[in-house]
Amino acid sequence: MIRIENVSFKHRATPILTDISLDIPKGGVVALIGPNGAGKSTLLSLVARLQPLQTGSISVDGLPVDTTPGRDLAKVLAILRQDTTIASRLRVRELVGFGRFPHGRGRLTDDDNAIVDGAIAQFDLADLSDRFIETLSGGQRQRALVAMAFAQGTDYLLLDEPLNNLDMYYARALMRSLRSVADVNGKTVVIVLHDINQASAHADRIVAMKGGRIVADGTPAEILTSDVLDAVFGFRMRVETIDGTPFALHQF
């Protein structure tokens, strides 16, 4: 379980997160939605100890993120940040292999290689595995980064806008992969999404943030209503239910 208690975060004097408390039980897909600047990325980076905690506490499986040694946490929690750029000249396979670093400190065993191969296959990267990262398209690179986070083999996976740059085919494929690791392997996926219909179709739970606070939290059916979406995004949209799944028609 990820437990976030009374977390506030300021940048100089500007409040970015205000008194956030959230429990995410083990297993399942939780989507984090909200307008730009709501504080979603900041919240994920605090959970993944990429920024120091200012007030409040966060623990993952009972391990406080601010005091647990980094390498122990890296076996429990993996994060893919928004707009990750890799400056180093690496091949796809080498990049995905880094996901195994917390386990062998750089030495890849046969098991590690099998896991890396599995991640490469799962994200359809086999044809690209010997290519250098900088020669890939944005979507291909994004898939390689997701595969690396996957290869880390942690129970908790934090993904910040992983659908960026993905075409419809791979966006759907990624969401289905996430759904299956949650269902089959009991993993916990926290994912920031801008496409609320993807959230509705694939997440168990949707948490909506705005202005550094959590403004709504519930099942897709509870969140995808005209009123709630108006409160979160600031305009009314039609919501239609197809085969039991609500979809927001936000283009009009």
Add this chain to the structure above:
Amino acid sequence: MAERRLFGLGVAALVVAAAFLAIGLKGNIAFVLELRLLKLAALVQVGVAIAVSTVIFQTVTGNRILTPSIMGLDALYLFGQMLLVFLLGGVGYVTLDPQMKFGLEVLLLMGLACALLLPMLRSRLDMGLMLLGGVVLGVLFRSLQSLLARLIDPNEFAVVQSASFANFNAVRTDLLVFAAIVTVAALIIAWRARHVLDVISLGPDAATGLGVGWAGTVTGLLLLVSALVAVSTALVGPVAFFGLLVAALAERIVDSRRHAVLLPAAALIGVVVLVGGQTLFQHALGSATALGVVIEFVGGLVFLLLLVLGSRK
């Protein structure tokens, strides 16, 4: 493939070392050979120290056109040396045992480098800022050194007066043993950290995510770089662009940023260029003192080339 090229580099390094020892050997062979062996040991150390420290520094800064000396680390070493004279007085400095003196200088450089550079390495700055910061720091350290030089008495100044160019012909062989201990220890640590260095090259966020604490690791690596810079500067003097030349060549030859091949490749290229160049200049071109100038000239060209190519990307 990278491994095969590494092997080739190893053979090249052995060949130039043999050439350095053997060419034109006459007179009292045992005596000349001993002299040459000492000098070879010093050149190898300098080449390896500069190469490895440059590669590590570039990995930490995520920047292919920075070197410790462009960031003014060797100037900082000379400043530290001057500071010791200032604090101890010329007489006190001269009476210090050279090994002890060198040890003090290494420690001083490590401390100063951490105090001054760590704030810049907390997070990764973009290249423009980093270069600008480096140039400013370099000038600052050099000016501090000349300020101190003016403050101390001229007699004491003579004690530390150092050339502004490296002189590969007049190597300080008296420091060799102690320097070798520092170099070998630093190399062992660097080699053991090769996988961590690979992770560090991904940047602060990815490294933290993979369980490599950024601040602590970068501090350790900066200490390592400082020790290696101190070794090479103490032995031959400041070398601005040699590290850049070697690191750029190594990356192109093994075509990888994996430190398991990059570190040895850079070290071997450092040896080939330095020992090979020295042999060439000594025997074929007849002016051994010019090597430093030529290496700096070629390295400077590489620097400009990388700048132009990098900005076009």
